[in-house]
Amino acid sequence: MNDRVPPTAPVPLSALLGxxxxxLRQVAGEREVDTPVYFVHTSEMEDxxxxxxxxxxxxxxxxxxxxxxxxxTYWDRYxxxxxxxxxxxxxxxxxxxxxxxxxxxxxxxxxxxLPLVEVDRQTTFTAVASAVWDAxxxxxxxxxxxxxxAQQSLATAAARPHPVPAVLRQLSQHLxxxxxxxxxxGAELAAAGPRPPGQARTALGALAGRLRSGPSSAAxxxxxxxxxxxxxxxxxxxxxxxxxxxxxxxxxxxxxxxxDGAIVGVAVVLLSLLTARRVVGAEAExxxxxxxxxxGAEPARVAGLLARSQRQQGQSGQREQQGQQGQSGMPxxxxxxxxxxxxxxxxxxxxxxxxxxxxxxxxxxxxAALAAGLGTPLVDLDGDALRALVPGExxxxxxxxxxxxxxxxxxxxxxxRGGADAARALRRxxxxxxxxxxxxxxxxxxxxxxxxxxxxxxxxxxxxxxxxAPALLETLRVWLSLHGSWDRTAVALEVHRNTVRQRIxxxxxxxxxxxxxxxxxMELWFALKWA
Numbered sequence: 006m007n008d009r010v011p012p013t014a015p016v017p018l019s020a021l022l023g024x025x026x027x028x029l030r031q032v033a034g035e036r037e038v039d040t041p042v043y044f045v046h047t048s049e050m051e052d053x054x055x056x057x058x059x060x061x062x063x064x065x066x067x068x069x070x071x072x073x074x075x076x077x078t079y080w081d082r083y084x085x086x087x088x089x090x091x092x093x094x095x096x097x098x099x100x101x102x103x104x105x106x107x108x109x110x111x112x113x114x115x116x117x118x119l120p121l122v123e124v125d126r127q128t129t130f131t132a133v134a135s136a137v138w139d140a141x142x143x144x145x146x147x148x149x150x151x152x153x154x155a156q157q158s159l160a161t162a163a164a165r166p167h168p169v170p171a172v173l174r175q176l177s178q179h180l181x182x183x184x185x186x187x188x189x190x191g192a193e194l195a196a197a198g199p200r201p202p203g204q205a206r207t208a209l210g211a212l213a214g215r216l217r218s219g220p221s222s223a224a225x226x227x228x229x230x231x232x233x234x235x236x237x238x239x240x241x242x243x244x245x246x247x248x249x250x251x252x253x254x255x256x257x258x259x260x261x262x263x264x265d266g267a268i269v270g271v272a273v274v275l276l277s278l279l280t281a282r283r284v285v286g287a288e289a290e291x292x293x294x295x296x297x298x299x300x301g302a303e304p305a306r307v308a309g310l311l312a313r314s315q316r317q318q319g320q321s322g323q324r325e326q327q328g329q330q331g332q333s334g335m336p337x338x339x340x341x342x343x344x345x346x347x348x349x350x351x352x353x354x355x356x357x358x359x360x361x362x363x364x365x366x367x368x369x370x371x372x373a374a375l376a377a378g379l380g381t382p383l384v385d386l387d388g389d390a391l392r393a394l395v396p397g398e399x400x401x402x403x404x405x406x407x408x409x410x411x412x413x414x415x416x417x418x419x420x421x422r423g424g425a426d427a428a429r430a431l432r433r434x435x436x437x438x439x440x441x442x443x444x445x446x447x448x449x450x451x452x453x454x455x456x457x458x459x460x461x462x463x464x465x466x467x468x469x470x471x472x473x474a475p476a477l478l479e480t481l482r483v484w485l486s487l488h489g490s491w492d493r494t495a496v497a498l499e500v501h502r503n504t505v506r507q508r509i510x511x512x513x514x515x516x517x518x519x520x521x522x523x524x525x526x527m528e529l530w531f532a533l534k535w536a
Contacts, residue, residue: 014144015041015060016137018094018120024136027128033111034094034120042093045134052086059091062122062137064130066098067107084113094120096133148264155179155268163275172279173197176272180265182258186276187213187239189251201257202230205237212239213253227257235259240269242277252280274377305418352398352414355423357431358391358407378404392424403440410434411443432457457535464536467529470515477515478533480508485530489520 018040022029043060049068050056057063070079087095095114097106106123114121124133158179162171169186177184177198185196185206191214200206205227212223221241229235240254254276256269356379372386375393379401383394391409395401401411410431412423426444434442435457471477480498484505487493495502509520518525 014141014148015043016140016144018042018062018122020140021062021133021136022122027133027136028125029096029128029133030123030125032106032121032123033114035118036120040093040120042137045130045137047130047134051083053083053092054086054090057087057090057092061092062094062096062133063087063092064096064098064124064133066101067103067110070107080107080109081113081116084110084117084119088117088119092119094122096122096124096130098124098126098128098130100126151179151264152267152271155264156271159268159271159275163279168279169276170195170197172272172275176256176268179268180256180258181260182256184272185209185255185257186280187253187255194252201227201235204228205235205257209237209239209255209257212237213255215239216241216251216253229259233259238269240273242273242280252276278377303418304420305416351396351417353417353420353423354395354398354401354414355412355420355427356391356393356395356401356409357424357427358393358404358409359431359435360389360391361406361408375404375407378402394420401441401443407440408434409441411441413444460531460535464532464534467532468516468536470517471512474512474515477508477512480505481512481529482533484509485526485533489526 018031021027021042022031041060042062044058044062045064046053046057046061047064048056049065051069053063053065070083084095097103097110099105106121111121113119124130155175158175159172162168162175165171173184173186173195174197176182181198183196183198183201186194187210188194191210193210201209208225208227212225215223216239223239225237227235227237236256236258238256238258240256242252242254254269254273258265372384375386375391376382376384379393379395380399381393381395383396385392391407395411398414401409403409408431410427410429410433412426412430415423415426430442430444434440465472468478471481480494483497484490484494487497491502491505494505498505513520516529518529520526520529
């Protein structure tokens with residue numbers, strides 16, 4: 006298959022052959038493997054190669070080759086070029102040129118292994134294309150529903166008392182696969198689903214052993230017990246810093262469809278968080294910090310607990326003692342005696358965020374993804390609003406689907422100031438439509454200094470007299486953007502210059518302003534942007 010084929014949901018050729026309204030019939034070519042169809046393309050060119058991406062059902066009525074010209078090697082060259090272009094199959098329309106599928110074409114498709122489908126004279130090529138698009142939309146809807154259901158069940162499993170085995174079981178059920186979590190030494194720490202043959206398990210373990218620390222993946226194949234082909238994939242779990250902490254997820258499945266990659270991605274994020282070095286001692290310190298804050302302790306006296314627990318999470322530690330199990334189902338370190346927090350609590354970066362668009366993701370998954378992306382578990386997600394504390398002076402990075410503002414690193418005693426800086430940076434990011442603004446960077450414009458909600462209300466109030474006249478609003482917008490040029494505005498709007506003059510005069514009267522005043526024009530320009 007051509008690597009230019011986009012990741013769309015393909016339609017099996019058998020689904021089109023079984024479509025009752027199309028009446029298609031395969032007359033030649035490969036029949037044992039169900040061919041995926043990614044596109045439909047109609048062409049009567051003698052050489053279709055320049056116009057194909059790969060994966061198409063190429064439709065032709067043979068106009069490029071009349072019946073009399075079909076002898077010799079014509080069809081063989083045509084089919085060879087079609088195969089070279091990566092087409093999935095060839096659909097040949099009966100009539101108006103050919104009464105039957107040319108015998109030479111049938112033989113050529115058999116030689117080259119290209120599926121050849123006879124399109125009945127009553128079936129239009131448009132109907133075939135429409136059936137393919139409808140089938141693709143249905144399969145895509147099914148994939149999205151599968152991913153949504155998997156996200157919900159995996160998130161529920163992650164909240165159970167023994168989350169790692171629960172997540173592996175849910176992943177196994179959704180994929181119909183054997184799932185396994187490998188330890189740093191390659192041992193199987195937990196597994197779920199039907200165990201594959203020893204050869205497949207060995208090959209999967211070898212793939213996991215070749216992964217580097219942190220997020221990475223490797224894929225391979227192996228034979229199953231009945232000789233079928235098994236898909237092997239190993240994924241490195243993000244977070245650990247050294248080989249002594251390296252964990253990996255292995256998946257052994259008889260098949261793989263479009264939704265599987267997204268489902269595995271969710272499981273990798275969850276398992277990375279569940280198996281990270283959030284040891285019992287670190288969790289206890291965070292709990293202690295919360296209790297002390299609620300009882301009135303100063304942030305500077307408590308922040309050291311949070312900072313140290315975060316360092317423990319990110320650093321590699323010693324190997325766990327044999328047989329010692331944590332609540333997550335993974336080996337856990339003994340908590341030990343927590344040390345007293347430092348006096349100053351170190352430096353902290355406050356992050357404020359606002360979700361872009363409508364949020365449909367599960368709250369646990371969104372929090373997990375943000376915690377992993379920002380590098381801190383100290384995330385407060387409240388609907389479409391986000392607040393987070395990032396210890397130290399680590400660089401805050403933009404997060405998909407979010408607009409962020411980051412304050413400058415401040416001591417724990419100045420967290421209120423850091424929060425105010427982060428809020429201002431977020432307002433600038435929203436106004437400038439950029440994913441991230443850090444406090445102290447150059448502003449994205451004067452408009453960023455105004456609260457977006459207040460600016461929008463002001464703009465709508467100022468323009469209310471012409472709100473019901475779209476033509477006046479658009480003319481005013483274009484006229485201001487072109488510095489009051491009547492001729493250029495007329496060209497841009499494709500109207501007469503006198504029409505522009507009349508509209509601007511009407512807008513000026515309704516708004517009760519003097520458009521000859523530069524201050525008035527500037528205020529209206531901002532109002533148009535805000536409203």
